[in-house]
Amino acid sequence: MSYPFAARVREIEPFLAMEVMERAFELERAGTPVIHLEIGEPDFSPPQPAIDACHAALDAGQTRYTDSRGVRELREAIAAEHTRRSGVAVPPERVIVTNGTSPGMLLVFSLLVGPGDEVIVPTPHYPCYPNFVRYCGGTPVLTRTEASDGYRIDPDAVRSALTPRTRCIVVGSPANPTGAVQDAATLRALAELGLPLVSDEIYDGLVYGDARVTSALTVSEDAFVLDGFSKRYAMTGFRLGYVIGPADAMRPLQVMQQNLFISPNHFVQRAGIAALRHGAPAVAAMREAFDRRRRRIVEGLRELGFGVPVLPDGAFYVFADARAFGADSRKLAFDLLERTHVAVTPGVDFGEAGEGFLRFCYARPDAEIETALERLRGALRRR
Ligand SMILES: Cc1ncc(COP(=O)(O)O)c(C=O)c1O
Structure with a gap:
């Protein structure tokens, strides 16, 4: 095309986990099966009541637009669930379904x-956070977290990165890619810095051992919680999420939603209601399997020579130091895909702080994890 594209498009970098997956799909189309440890997607089916509710909704003709904020029943169910999980009373008026x-x-x-605005993003980070910030014309200010410190966010480091232009602080806990869970004191100290927390709690519910998630709503009334059904309920393809925000933010969020998205899908919202009401046993079964796989894959990766100093507490990823096998994580990941047909995500997808690492998603069947470890054992050569 001979016309220029808008400058903001150049501000967005490719999402490497998706790029690896798309190359893996090409291999599969050509007849080579791939073990998918790259993408953050549970191998479990969504809770059966959610599937049944979706079918029933389609049969009942629930195929039209809804209130832009989502149907009242779902907002009530989300508010009740978040109140139960966090202990903070959340009214449905502070929920918008996306x-x-x-x-x-x-x-x-x-x-x-x-x-011109700035946003604090602790790094290694979920790849899309800085891209969203840049898309909005802002600058992500990356503050480093370290494996040796369990990827704890240091509130003092965040404080020294603040400027008059800082607009908010992003927190992902449990985190993608590190699995780190931030403790209540850290969140409280971040909230005391006086800026809104944008708290991505999509992996809440997927924590192991003694780890407990602190919702940002327990430390600040000005927090925005981002959450959804993709991970906890294995509903990635349903495309259902939500924001819980401060009361005065809800109207502008609603107006943007009306214009940008109109409303979430009605039959998918019905599935969400059923997942919240009846999905707990499915979530518990999934968490138990993930806990077992987490231990196994960490043990296997350590045996192969990857650095995994601490067992990740949450989500379903291991962020493994792969520098023994190569400094360039993108090259290493694509090379492993071509040679072993095991797909993993290059650490550099999660920022420069992740270079030299690979992210392994263990939300895959036990047998696939064993095969993947076996293939890697045959292919990896220490530098
Ligand atoms: C931290 C984090 N937030 C958000 C998302 C995206 O979630 P959704 O499928 O609800 O858009 C992901 C997906 O990998 C994630 O890891």
């Missing part, structure tokens, strides 16, 4: 960030 957590992120960053 077509996945990612559109929720777009709404919140669009609300808070404009040209």
